[in-house]
Amino acid sequence: MKIIYTDCLVVGAGLAGLRVAIAAKEQGLDTVVLSLIPAKRSHSAAAQGGMQASLANTVKGLGDDEDIHFSDTVKGSDWGCDQVVARMFTHCAPKAVREMNNWGVPWSRITKGPRQVIMNAEKVTIEEAEEAHGLINARDFGGTKKWRTCYTADGTGHSLLYAMDNKAIEMNIPVHERIEALALIHDGKRCHGVVARCLVTGELRAYIGKATTVATGGYGRIYAVSTNAIICEGIGQALALDTGVATLGNMEAVQFHPTAIVPVGILTTEGCRGDGGLLRDKDGHRFMPDYEPEKKELASRDVVSRRMTEHMRKGKGVDSQYGPHLWLDITLLGRKHIETNLREVKEICENFLGIDPVTDWIPVRPTQHYSMGGIRTNERGESPQLKGLFSVGEAACWDMHGFNRLGGNSIAETVVAGMIVGKYVADFCHQNSLYLDTALIEKSVNALQTEIDGLLYGEKENAENVFKLTSEMQRIMMSYVGIFRNGKELDKAVNELKALLVRSKNIVVKCKKRHSNPELVAALRVTRMLRVALTVACGAAARTESRGAHAREDFPQRNDKDWLNRTLATWPDADSLEPELHYEDLDVMTMELPPGYRGYGNDNAISHPDTEKREQQIASILADLDDDADRFSRQEALMPFTLPEALMPRNERLNETFVPTSKRGNTTDDTIHSLKKSTNLVGEKQL
Numbered sequence: 001m002k003i004i005y006t007d008c009l010v011v012g013a014g015l016a017g018l019r020v021a022i023a024a025k026e027q028g029l030d031t032v033v034l035s036l037i038p039a040k041r042s043h044s045a046a047a048q049g050g051m052q053a054s055l056a057n058t059v060k061g062l063g064d065d066e067d068i069h070f071s072d073t074v075k076g077s078d079w080g081c082d083q084v085v086a087r088m089f090t091h092c093a094p095k096a097v098r099e100m101n102n103w104g105v106p107w108s109r110i111t112k113g114p115r116q117v118i119m120n121a122e123k124v125t126i127e128e129a130e131e132a133h134g135l136i137n138a139r140d141f142g143g144t145k146k147w148r149t150c151y152t153a154d155g156t157g158h159s160l161l162y163a164m165d166n167k168a169i170e171m172n173i174p175v176h177e178r179i180e181a182l183a184l185i186h187d188g189k190r191c192h193g194v195v196a197r198c199l200v201t202g203e204l205r206a207y208i209g210k211a212t213t214v215a216t217g218g219y220g221r222i223y224a225v226s227t228n229a230i231i232c233e234g235i236g237q238a239l240a241l242d243t244g245v246a247t248l249g250n251m252e253a254v255q256f257h258p259t260a261i262v263p264v265g266i267l268t269t270e271g272c273r274g275d276g277g278l279l280r281d282k283d284g285h286r287f288m289p290d291y292e293p294e295k296k297e298l299a300s301r302d303v304v305s306r307r308m309t310e311h312m313r314k315g316k317g318v319d320s321q322y323g324p325h326l327w328l329d330i331t332l333l334g335r336k337h338i339e340t341n342l343r344e345v346k347e348i349c350e351n352f353l354g355i356d357p358v359t360d361w362i363p364v365r366p367t368q369h370y371s372m373g374g375i376r377t378n379e380r381g382e383s384p385q386l387k388g389l390f391s392v393g394e395a396a397c398w399d400m401h402g403f404n405r406l407g408g409n410s411i412a413e414t415v416v417a418g419m420i421v422g423k424y425v426a427d428f429c430h431q432n433s434l435y436l437d438t439a440l441i442e443k444s445v446n447a448l449q450t451e452i453d454g455l456l457y458g459e460k461e462n463a464e465n466v467f468k469l470t471s472e473m474q475r476i477m478m479s480y481v482g483i484f485r486n487g488k489e490l491d492k493a494v495n496e497l498k499a500l501l502v503r504s505k506n507i508v509v510k511c512k513k514r515h516s517n518p519e520l521v522a523a524l525r526v527t528r529m530l531r532v533a534l535t536v537a538c539g540a541a542a543r544t545e546s547r548g549a550h551a552r553e554d555f556p557q558r559n560d561k562d563w564l565n566r567t568l569a570t571w572p573d574a575d576s577l578e579p580e581l582h583y584e585d586l587d588v589m590t591m592e593l594p595p596g597y598r599g600y601g602n603d604n605a606i607s608h609p610d611t612e613k614r615e616q617q618i619a620s621i622l623a624d625l626d627d628d629a630d631r632f633s634r635q636e637a638l639m640p641f642t643l644p645e646a647l648m649p650r651n652e653r654l655n656e657t658f659v660p661t662s663k664r665g666n667t668t669d670d671t672i673h674s675l676k677k678s679t680n681l682v683g684e685k686q687l
């Protein structure tokens with residue numbers, strides 16, 4: 001048995017995993033990254049529209065800052081997020097964008113002077129300031145008050161991942177490719193690493209680390225149609241679930257993106273609507289203003305997806321052999337804009353639809369897109385139950401998205417969480433020794449070996465085909481655990497998934513090769529995916545309210561009184577057919593922004609008994625502050641948060657420069673000097 005030792009083990013080579021690895025390596029730690037595929041092909045490369053950070057360079061972002069980004073994020077989450085984490089995130093997002101700039105990302109830039117943009121279907125001329133010339137630009141996105149989404153045309157994820165991976169290569173961080181982690185090695189209290197299988201040779205290996213970070217992305221492919229890469233199958237979440245100890249958080253919070261092309265489900269970015277694109281129905285009517293007069297096409301994603309579905313249910317969809325769809329119209333943006341800023345969208349339309357979006361409308365329909373749920377961690381990114389297990393990025397429920405993520409806040413999360421959690425992972429590695437229990441390692445590897453032998457050579461009656469079971473699971477999730485949910489269908493989903501889980505014990509893999517065997521790979525995954533799918537469906541069935549992307553037709557109100565909490569799921573009994581659910585309350589009395597009206601449709605939320613009390617407390621805290629208290633002091637008085645020291649300094653903006661005042665002001669400490677230099681306003685121009 002091959003055992004590989006390291007200080008910092010990272011499972012996943014997308015943006016989040018690589019950023020953690022870089023943070024650990026910077027601290028002199030031995031670091032190994034595992035990935036199913038070459039790092040540069042990780043799903044992060046698919047991100048199109050951009051990364052949110054309140055730089056406030058463009059005239060349409062003027063006045064933006066961490067406070068507004070924070071408030072947009074909390075409202076976007078439908079008050080389901082961890083507000084401290086949202087604060088940590090919004091504070092570091094400008095630093096992350098500027099750091100990526102210094103690592104080579106060719107951000108789209110501002111040109112001084114007048115430029116024409118499309119706003120609310122009209123051509124408008126805006127004037128960019130002289131001093132903003134050459135700084136990082138930002139576009140409009142859904143659910144945001146300012147233009148805040150920094151972009152490289154519509155290939156933002158591609159640029160970021162290439163720059164990040166090049167940095168990792170420069171630092172000699174090894175990525176072990178075509179390796180699949182399939183189990184965590186743990187003793188119920190402490191995580192020691194993973195058991196992994198080489199997808200080429202079939203060899204099983206144990207990877208042992210002081211800290212193990214799961215950064216394996218989302219679980220979109222438990223659904224039949226998804227914008228996600230086909231490797232986004234939730235195996236990372238299953239790693240934690242299968243320990244029986246570590247919890248998953250808010251797994252029922254699944255986002256559907258409004259504009260995936262029909263029928264294949266490839267995404268056309270929210271940047272299309274951010275830049276001025278419109279949604280039209282079968283009559284060519286622009287229908288979003290009828291439903292959401294203020295934000296129109298740029299309402300939050302969950303809202304637009306629901307409105308589109310509602311409109312199609314009224315018979316306003318365009319009939320097609322693949323079911324009804326609506327139109328995304330970007331023709332009004334013009335050829336030059338599309339070929340410059342939306343060129344990936346143009347290529348997708350040409351290659352997969354045979355149309356030219358410069359002249360043709362794009363057939364779109366809401367489609368599974370993002371997993372808000374994931375491995376539950378604390379603010380430092382560590383599992384509260386299993387010491388040494390960390391998680392970041394889409395794999396995690398660090399919980400800055402609550403029940404709905406804002407567009408552009410995910411790749412921002414991957415880099416920011418990678419920065420923050422990476423530092424905490426490094427601290428953990430410095431403070432803890434490598435612990436080696438060969439009996440435990442052997443037991444874990446043998447368990448996987450037995451599972452594989454059973455799939456290849458087990459005696460089974462009623463042999464089941466793995467691919468049939470997988471597509472059956474995906475159909476159930478798509479039909480019954482979708483955009484609109486109700487108790488009857490969710491119960492049906494749970495029962496049918498349980499039946500599939502039972503049947504999965506009879507899977508027989510026809511191809512008997514131990515190496516390069518896609519059927520065996522799928523068989524190992526499907527039972528894990530089914531447990532993840534059941535966790536989503538059971539969580540959705542239990543949550544009898546509507547919050548963010550979790551919309552119950554039979555419980556249409558957001559119910560803060562009974563449901564202002566986070567769903568926690570474990571699977572303690574391996575033979576059980578369903579997870580155990582617990583709930584973690586969100587404490588209104590510590591919130592900076594107590595629950596309120598989100599700004600869409602009727603305000604029909606059932607309020608929490610503490611909301612009024614907290615509002616009064618906030619008013620009195622603010623009244624007690626000095627008259628000249630700035631926004632930083634006000635924020636700190638309401639909800640303090642901490643970060644690694646190097647990340648504490650304030651962000652500079654064109655209209656906001658700071659003199660040293662407090663721990664969050666500029667500091668002259670040498671240890672943070674170089675980071676500051678590359679993450680301040682001056683650093684933006686250093687390319």
Ligand SMILES: Cc1cc2nc3c(=O)[nH]c(=O)nc-3n(C[C@H](O)[C@H](O)[C@H](O)COP(=O)(O)OP(=O)(O)OC[C@H]3O[C@@H](n4cnc5c(N)ncnc54)[C@H](O)[C@@H]3O)c2cc1C
Pocket residue numbers: 011012013014015016017034035036037039042043044045046047048049050051052156157179180181182215216217218227228229231232235236267269369370392393394395407408409410411412414
């Ligand atoms: C089409 C599309 C466009 C998007 N556009 C945007 C956007 O414009 N802005 C935005 O903010 N967000 C966007 N998103 C969301 C965003 O891209 C993702 O949430 C984010 O990139 C996830 O990054 P990650 O590092 O967490 O995981 P990924 O990039 O998914 O990386 C996961 C890594 O884990 C590895 N892995 C997985 N399982 C295993 C295993 N069992 N063993 C070993 N390795 C494993 C994979 O090989 C991969 O390296 C978009 C998403 C899609 C689908």
